[in-house]
Amino acid sequence: MSVKKEWPFGITPENYPEFMGKCSEHTTRKGKDLEGYFLEKPDPDRVIYEVYEAQGTGRMRLALTILKPGKVGTEYHMTKGHFHEDPEAGEIYFALKGQGIIIMQDREGQACDLSLRPGTVACIPPGWAHRTVNAGKEDFVMLAIYPDTAGHDYAAIEKKGFIRRVMEKDGKPQIM
Numbered sequence: 001m002s003v004k005k006e007w008p009f010g011i012t013p014e015n016y017p018e019f020m021g022k023c024s025e026h027t028t029r030k031g032k033d034l035e036g037y038f039l040e041k042p043d044p045d046r047v048i049y050e051v052y053e054a055q056g057t058g059r060m061r062l063a064l065t066i067l068k069p070g071k072v073g074t075e076y077h078m079t080k081g082h083f084h085e086d087p088e089a090g091e092i093y094f095a096l097k098g099q100g101i102i103i104m105q106d107r108e109g110q111a112c113d114l115s116l117r118p119g120t121v122a123c124i125p126p127g128w129a130h131r132t133v134n135a136g137k138e139d140f141v142m143l144a145i146y147p148d149t150a151g152h153d154y155a156a157i158e159k160k161g162f163i164r165r166v167m168e169k170d171g172k173p174q175i176m
């Protein structure tokens with residue numbers, strides 16, 4: 001089997017906009033795309049997050065997420081969250097900028113969370129749905145690396161929802 005020749009490259013907190021230019025897919029999620037996810041109704045035209053995806057390297061896909069700062073009511077901006085269609089596919093997150101929290105939940109309903117700051121590498125084992133929250137006041141930027149066979153299953157967690165939410169209390173993010 002012939003393998004397409006690729007050039008090595010690095011992604012840093014400074015040069016990630018260059019990587020965005022190499023991506024084949026760009027998705028913008030606005031408030032109207034996240035109706036029913038927050039406790040309150042989001043402004044339909046407000047950009048909540050953007051994802052830049054690249055076919056990646058080897059058998060891995062790369063996705064850069066830019067999660068905008070802000071809240072819907074007292075709930076911090078977050079991604080939809082998903083399980084992987086492939087039950088054996090995990091994921092690695094590398095935080096590049098800002099302050100974030102990953103909320104995770106398995107199919108039995110057990111939940112956990114991890115704080116992310118620039119330089120944090122988070123390991124999401126197979127079988128855990130994952131959602132990212134911007135817990136800071138600037139863009140939260142992270143790179144996700146996952147097998148190209150992973151697939152996204154949004155529906156499984158959409159119905160039940162994540163048990164944990166990140167809400168503002170006394171001016172600070174709190175996991176409820």
Ligand SMILES: [Fe+2]
Nearest residue numbers: 084091130146
């Ligand atoms: Fe994922």
